[in-house]
Amino acid sequence: MNTTVTEYQVRDGAGWITLNRPERRNALSGALIAEVYEHLGAANADDDVRCIVITGNGPAFCAGADLKDERGLPADRAVSYPQLLCAIQDSPKPVIAAINGAAFAGGLGLVGAADIAVSADTVQFSFSEVRIGVIPAVISVVCLPKLGVHHGMKLFLSGERFSAAQAVDMGFVHRAVPADDLHSAVQEEVDMIRAGGPNAVIECKKLVRRVSQLSRDEAFAETEPWSQQLFASPEGQEGMAAFREKRPAAWIRN
Numbered sequence: 001m002n003t004t005v006t007e008y009q010v011r012d013g014a015g016w017i018t019l020n021r022p023e024r025r026n027a028l029s030g031a032l033i034a035e036v037y038e039h040l041g042a043a044n045a046d047d048d049v050r051c052i053v054i055t056g057n058g059p060a061f062c063a064g065a066d067l068k069d070e071r072g073l074p075a076d077r078a079v080s081y082p083q084l085l086c087a088i089q090d091s092p093k094p095v096i097a098a099i100n101g102a103a104f105a106g107g108l109g110l111v112g113a114a115d116i117a118v119s120a121d122t123v124q125f126s127f128s129e130v131r132i133g134v135i136p137a138v139i140s141v142v143c144l145p146k147l148g149v150h151h152g153m154k155l156f157l158s159g160e161r162f163s164a165a166q167a168v169d170m171g172f173v174h175r176a177v178p179a180d181d182l183h184s185a186v187q188e189e190v191d192m193i194r195a196g197g198p199n200a201v202i203e204c205k206k207l208v209r210r211v212s213q214l215s216r217d218e219a220f221a222e223t224e225p226w227s228q229q230l231f232a233s234p235e236g237q238e239g240m241a242a243f244r245e246k247r248p249a250a251w252i253r254n
Contacts, residue, residue, distance in 0.1 A: 004031065004035075005019070005020055005021050005029065005031050005032045005035060006018060006019055006020050006032060006035040006036055006039065007020050007057070008039045008042065008043075010043075010046065010048060010049055012187060012190060012191075013048070013049070013050045013051070013190055013191075013193075013194045014049065014050065014051050014052065014053050014096075014186075014187075014190045015039065015042070015043030015046065015049040015051075015052045015053070016053045016055065017036055017039045017040070017043075017052065017053065017054045017055070018055050018056065018057050019032060019036070019054070019055070019056045019057060019061070019062055020057045021057075022056075022057050022058025022059070022060070023058075024063070024066060024068075025058070025059070025060035025062070025063035025102070026056045026057070026058065026060050026061065026062045026063060026107070027062070027063045027064060027065065027066035027067070027068075028062065028064060028065050028066060028081065028106050028107065029066050030077035030078065030079075033077065033079050033080075033081055033084050034077070034078045034079045036054070036084060037079045037083065037084050037087055040052065040084075040087050040088065040091055040095075041087075043091075043093065044091055044092060044093055049093065050093065050094075050190070050193055050194050050198065050201070051093050051094040051095070051096060051189075051190055051193045051194075051201075052091060052093055052094070052095045052096070053095075053096045053097075053098050053186055053190070054088075054095065054096070054097050054098065054110055054114065055097075055098035055099075055100050055186075056099075056100050056101060058101065059101045059102070060100075060101040060102045060103075060107075061097075061099045061100055061101050061102060061103040061107060061110075061111075061123070062103055062104075062106070062107025062110060063102065063104050063105070063107055064104050064105025064106035064107045064108075064128070064129075065105065065106045067132070081106065081109065081138055082138055082141075085109050085110075085112075085113040085138070085139070085141070085142050086113075088110070088113035088114060089113050089142065089209070091205075092202045092205065092206075093201070093202065093205075094115045094116060094193055094201065094205060095113070095114045095115050095116075096114060096115065096116045096117070096118065096186055096189055096190070097110055097111045097114035097116070097117040097118070097119075098118055098182060098183070098186045099111060099117060099118065099119035099120065099123050099164075099173070099182075100120055100123075100179070100182060101120070101123060102123060102124050102125075103119075103123060103124075103125050104125070104126045104127075104128050105126070105127065105128045105129050105136065105139075106129075106136075106138070106139055108125065108127060108136070108139055108143055109138065109139035109142055109143065111125075111143075111172065111173070112139060112142035112143035112145075112146055112172075113142040115205060116174055116189055117167075117172070117173040117174050117175075118173070118174060118175045118176075118177065118182065118185050118186050118189060119164040119167060119168075119173045119175070119176045119177075119182075120164065120176070120177065120178070120179035120182045121163075121164045121165065121176040121177060121178055121179065122164070122179050123163070123164045123167075123176075124161045124162070124163065124164075125161065125162050125163075125164070125166075125167055125172075126155075126159060126160065126161045126162070127139075127143075127155045127156050127159060128159045129156075129159065130156065130157065130158070130159045131159040135156070136156055140152070140156070143172070146170075146171055146172050147170055147171070147172055148171075151170045151172075164176035194251075194252075195252060197235045197236070197238075197239055197249065197251055198235070198251055199230075199233065199235045200230065200235060200236075200239075203226075203230060207223070207226070210222070211223065235251075238250050238251075
């Protein structure tokens, strides 16, 4: 695909996907959704990529659905928005949202679906759908687990704006940093992920998603053999040997 509304670059262990419709505040179009979906696939297939970063070009991260299309995000497109959000959550590699600017309405789905979210401290957020007579239906699936009913109810009903600091306090965003420090802060997250065993990182993402869906007894029944399997794996054996020998593990050297 000849990308026209996104950019993709691999650098320093991460696949950077940049939404590139600054003139439309990176609003979600069918083409943009399809391109991000394709880039996710490319990043997951690349052994040099340890994690994936989604960010925006220009003053906004993502303004939500492109309201120039009266249908919002029609169902008859190559990749649906639910498909993209599922692809982010189901990506075996961690996905980081690097929120460079305003994130409104449907754009917040990208934040909710990501595993880690780092924001410039000047960013304003809003579930603004109610202000135009619609609801944040699709993105509620990935945003409410982070916000909870308490915060979600107020923000969905009011459409009010909230700051990056408030987003951190509510657990929707992990860190808020000065805008000039955003990329270095994201690189810190990338480097921490790169310090872990590649397979262990993949399994940790599965672990968090899976255990949160299970009862206590079910979780113990699944996690004990899972743990034993990873301890016995070549990566686990290398990691423990590196610890004993006080040296970097092979994946760090390489």
